[in-house]
Amino acid sequence: MDLQTDQHTTTRHQLFINGEWTDAAAKGTYEKVNPFNGKPASTVAAGKREDAKRAIEAAAAAFPAWSNTAPAVRRKLLLKAADVLDAHQADIARITAEETGETFGWGMFNCIFASGLLREAAAQAYGLIGEIIPSDLPDTVAMATRQAVGVVVGIAPWNAPMILGMRAVAIPIAYGNTVVLKASEESPGTHLAIAKVFEEAGFPKGVLNVITNAPADAADVVDELIAHPKTRRVNFTGSTKVGRIIAEKAGKYLKRVLLELGGKAPMIVLADADVDAAVAAANFGAFMNAGQICMSTERIVAEKPIAETFAKKLAAKASSLKVGDPLQPDTQIGSVINRGAAARVQELIDDAVAKGAKVLCGGKSDGNCYSPTVLFGVTPKMRIYGEESFGPVVSVVLADTDEEALRIANGSDEHGFATKVDVVEPLGNEILLNFRAGGAPMVARVDPGVRLKAHESVRFAVDPERLHFFDATSEAAL
Numbered sequence: 227m228d229l230q231t232d233q234h235t236t237t238r239h240q241l242f243i244n245g246e247w248t249d250a251a252a253k254g255t256y257e258k259v260n261p262f263n264g265k266p267a268s269t270v271a272a273g274k275r276e277d278a279k280r281a282i283e284a285a286a287a288a289f290p291a292w293s294n295t296a297p298a299v300r301r302k303l304l305l306k307a308a309d310v311l312d313a314h315q316a317d318i319a320r321i322t323a324e325e326t327g328e329t330f331g332w333g334m335f336n337c338i339f340a341s342g343l344l345r346e347a348a349a350q351a352y353g354l355i356g357e358i359i360p361s362d363l364p365d366t367v368a369m370a371t372r373q374a375v376g377v378v379v380g381i382a383p384w385n386a387p388m389i390l391g392m393r394a395v396a397i398p399i400a401y402g403n404t405v406v407l408k409a410s411e412e413s414p415g416t417h418l419a420i421a422k423v424f425e426e427a428g429f430p431k432g433v434l435n436v437i438t439n440a441p442a443d444a445a446d447v448v449d450e451l452i453a454h455p456k457t458r459r460v461n462f463t464g465s466t467k468v469g470r471i472i473a474e475k476a477g478k479y480l481k482r483v484l485l486e487l488g489g490k491a492p493m494i495v496l497a498d499a500d501v502d503a504a505v506a507a508a509n510f511g512a513f514m515n516a517g518q519i520c521m522s523t524e525r526i527v528a529e530k531p532i533a534e535t536f537a538k539k540l541a542a543k544a545s546s547l548k549v550g551d552p553l554q555p556d557t558q559i560g561s562v563i564n565r566g567a568a569a570r571v572q573e574l575i576d577d578a579v580a581k582g583a584k585v586l587c588g589g590k591s592d593g594n595c596y597s598p599t600v601l602f603g604v605t606p607k608m609r610i611y612g613e614e615s616f617g618p619v620v621s622v623v624l625a626d627t628d629e630e631a632l633r634i635a636n637g638s639d640e641h642g643f644a645t646k647v648d649v650v651e652p653l654g655n656e657i658l659l660n661f662r663a664g665g666a667p668m669v670a671r672v673d674p675g676v677r678l679k680a681h682e683s684v685r686f687a688v689d690p691e692r693l694h695f696f697d698a699t700s701e702a703a704l
Contacts, residue, residue, distance in 0.1 A: 242421035244280075252272075286377050308344035322388065326413050336389045407436045489524070528631075
């Protein structure tokens, strides 16, 4: 598998349909630009509705054989894919950095995590188990079995492209489904690298298909992927705005859909918190990957006695982060994904400042590189109070009491994906049990003497020291 890029040429990406690398039917392409330096990163096949149809048909044709493939064979291939991914981590991380502006280290982390997803999927190859059901009929045994459903469409985003792309395909394939992955227009090379991994691992033709499209054709391609009668399931990760559109289309065609959307994740810092520990956690939660994570810490609700001290220390720490070339090993924050993202962050900050917020650090950009920004004194009249920034900016909201802090944290219309409480327990336990963060229930275990952290119903939760993987019903070991 050749994933190397030549610094003097532009990489050319094709579609991967039925085990073959192919141009779009109409031969169209689009140019993906490196958001850090503005130079062309790749020339990408611009698939259209016809190509989406071809991919679905290929996946449907491969389904009968793949769904009847022995679990041991599926497991062996998934483990092989994990080994292949491990061998190409650095090459893929470089592609990610060049097309998204995210740091090389973030790209490496994505690959390491995605290898784990493949190995977990391999362990699930025997997961399609059934059960005996009590029957009222004499001499009758009633059984329920689980079966692969058919073609699954995955629509993955650019912000953690290898993790979220692999998550969209690995488990469905482990269970005997076939998959069409629609690559993000912003990370086509990374998502196509998933196809190269599966190809090198030896998966049969049509089990995984990956298509790319120009931004202008996205709506038409997605419509075909959902509407096609052979599509059985849809998995979308992305913005709340687009998620609503996906849900409406899936409802129109009576297709089951799984959505993971945006958030406005809160963190509460109470008056008796360990300030330095709270600052470290907030710095990590707010600025990892330039804040371009759905569960980034977007808003910090701090009790007034501690708020100013906490905010100043956070601003000092954020100011020390190195922003710049994502391929340099000491860069901690690369660029945001494009000029539109940088402009939106600036609009939110300008609006907050005009309405009384203070910029304690950052607040400006150099091209698409935006300095980590701490806003102090954010109030509900400001757009950033309720709108997801998806950038390296965090808001500090003041609260008079712990009860008010809880009310503010629970008052967001956006469902937060991660929530943290910094406080001396047992008060923290009581607050934790009442955390809703936009209406969704919290699932957590709190041990005496441990800094408290709660994560709501999501699959990925990041901690400064450790990383956890869990599903919506498990208890997070924090």
